[in-house]
Amino acid sequence: xSIASDMIRGxxxxxxxxxxxxxxxxxxxxxxxxxxxTGGKFELKEATLYTAFRRLEQMGWITSYWGDENTGAxxxxxxxxxxxxxxxxxxxxxxxxxxxxIEHLIRPERAE
Amino acid sequence: xSIASDMIRGxxxxxxxxxxxxxxxxxxxxxxxxxxxTGGKFELKEATLYTAFRRLEQMGWITSYWGDENTGAxxxxxxxxxxxxxxxxxxxxxxxxxxxxIEHLIRPERAE
DNA sequence: GAAATATACCTTGACAGGTGAGGTATATTG
DNA sequence: CAATATACCTCACCTGTCAAGGTATATTTC
Numbered sequence: 001x002s003i004a005s006d007m008i009r010g011x012x013x014x015x016x017x018x019x020x021x022x023x024x025x026x027x028x029x030x031x032x033x034x035x036x037x038t039g040g041k042f043e044l045k046e047a048t049l050y051t052a053f054r055r056l057e058q059m060g061w062i063t064s065y066w067g068d069e070n071t072g073a074x075x076x077x078x079x080x081x082x083x084x085x086x087x088x089x090x091x092x093x094x095x096x097x098x099x100x101x102i103e104h105l106i107r108p109e110r111a112e
Numbered sequence: 113x114s115i116a117s118d119m120i121r122g123x124x125x126x127x128x129x130x131x132x133x134x135x136x137x138x139x140x141x142x143x144x145x146x147x148x149x150t151g152g153k154f155e156l157k158e159a160t161l162y163t164a165f166r167r168l169e170q171m172g173w174i175t176s177y178w179g180d181e182n183t184g185a186x187x188x189x190x191x192x193x194x195x196x197x198x199x200x201x202x203x204x205x206x207x208x209x210x211x212x213x214i215e216h217l218i219r220p221e222r223a224e
Numbered sequence: 225g226a227a228a229t230a231t232a233c234c235t236t237g238a239c240a241g242g243t244g245a246g247g248t249a250t251a252t253t254g
Numbered sequence: 255c256a257a258t259a260t261a262c263c264t265c266a267c268c269t270g271t272c273a274a275g276g277t278a279t280a281t282t283t284c
């Protein structure tokens with residue numbers, strides 16, 4: 001497992017929900033958006049992404065439906081639910097809190 | 113597993129190394145120090161801590177020796193190695209980088 | 225002096241999330 | 255027609271966390 005994966009763990013759900021907050025989308029597109037946003041510095045692995053979709057849907061934070069494209073490969077679209085929105089904001093707050101705890105813990109203490 | 117644990121995952125090694133940068137220490141004391149530093153908001157579980165010690169020692173980032181207390185329970189002290197110091201600084205930098213990526217990804221994009 | 229608490233260490237098994245490797249199918253481009 | 259892009263999916267494995275259990279010594283409380 002690369003270093004980034006343990007750092008990102010615990011944020012994949014939030015990252016996906018953040019994307020869906022801007023409107024329904026599908027796996028492939030979400031991954032492209034993330035890649036674009038980070039200038040290629042980061043991407044969710046496909047297996048991680050689809051595992052996350054299953055998890056989020058089971059928790060009722062997202063719902064899905066098949067698109068009706070009449071050309072190209074079929075797409076499964078995802079929508080964020082009200083419950084998903086609530087949890088998204090909760091997780092944003094948790095990030096703020098844990099970020100500060102981490103910041104505090106990974107620096108050696110100044111002499112006092 | 114609590115929420116905080118997935119957020120802290122990937123930082124436990126750095127947290128321990130940060131403590132050892134201030135001088136040799138032992139498991140129990142390190143955990144108390146972390147608890148103090150966060151005002152009780154966070155603590156490494158014992159199993160996690162001792163697992164981390166084994167991992168860090170195996171990687172050669174820390175070394176250990178038994179203290180020679182003539183009273184109280186025996187203590188195993190840990191020292192950070194040169195390799196440990198190098199990796200500590202590397203991980204600090206990785207935190208800075210991944211922090212910004214996460215920040216960028218968990219917020220919905222402003223319309224442009 | 226017995227019980228409770230604090231100090232201090234340790235291991236095991238279960239669990240969850242990430243991921244490499246594999247698969248399917250359609251459309252386009254050289 | 256081969257390669258590439260789009261688009262989905264699953265399985266087995268790995269790693270880190272942690273609840274639950276254990277050992278031992280010293281101090282405090284009743």
